Amino acid sequence: MKKIAKFEKVSLRQFEYSWKDTFGEGENVYNEIKLPHRATSGSAGYDFYSPLDFSLAPGESIKIPTGIRAKIADGWVLKIYPRSGLGFKYRLQLNNTVGIIDSDYYSSDNEGHIFIKITNDSKEGKTLEVKKGDAFAQGIFIEYGITVDDDADGVRNGGFGSTSSSH
Numbered sequence: 001m002k003k004i005a006k007f008e009k010v011s012l013r014q015f016e017y018s019w020k021d022t023f024g025e026g027e028n029v030y031n032e033i034k035l036p037h038r039a040t041s042g043s044a045g046y047d048f049y050s051p052l053d054f055s056l057a058p059g060e061s062i063k064i065p066t067g068i069r070a071k072i073a074d075g076w077v078l079k080i081y082p083r084s085g086l087g088f089k090y091r092l093q094l095n096n097t098v099g100i101i102d103s104d105y106y107s108s109d110n111e112g113h114i115f116i117k118i119t120n121d122s123k124e125g126k127t128l129e130v131k132k133g134d135a136f137a138q139g140i141f142i143e144y145g146i147t148v149d150d151d152a153d154g155v156r157n158g159g160f161g162s163t164s165s166s167h
Helices: 012-023 084-090 103-107
Strands: 005-009 046-049 054-056 061-065 068-072 076-082 092-094 099-102 115-120 128-130 135-143
Touching (some): 012 061, 054 061, 099 103
Antiparallel strands (some): 061 115, 076 099
16 A cells, blocks of 8 residues: 555644634644544545534534545545445535545645535435544545646646636
């Protein structure tokens, strides 16, 4: 296996800013953040753990500042998905279908802070209950290629939409 990435926590300052922006004032959970890891040696996905208790009724969404960043080698991307079991039982969906964490996101102004926004899309009236520390999403590192005539030279500074261009 190629070892191409490392998970880290964002700074306390960055986490507190993101937490307050998302949930307002409240409990400081920074010291309890668990870094993602694989459950077994054969697992492709690194589990992401919830920093809080939450429940989602059908149709409800939540944006979770994970407190996590990923230092990723060039030529690799981290893709974020819901945990398979939660998708199967609750139709848990990421609001952007698949989260794409590029290697240069790590150096953004927000320290590459990974947010995961999920929706309970249950068609069976099931409410999702997640406890602090439960795995709710998973990340998989994928190698990618580029075209032979690629000339990308932009510099990222942000998250959603920060790499858009008019090519």
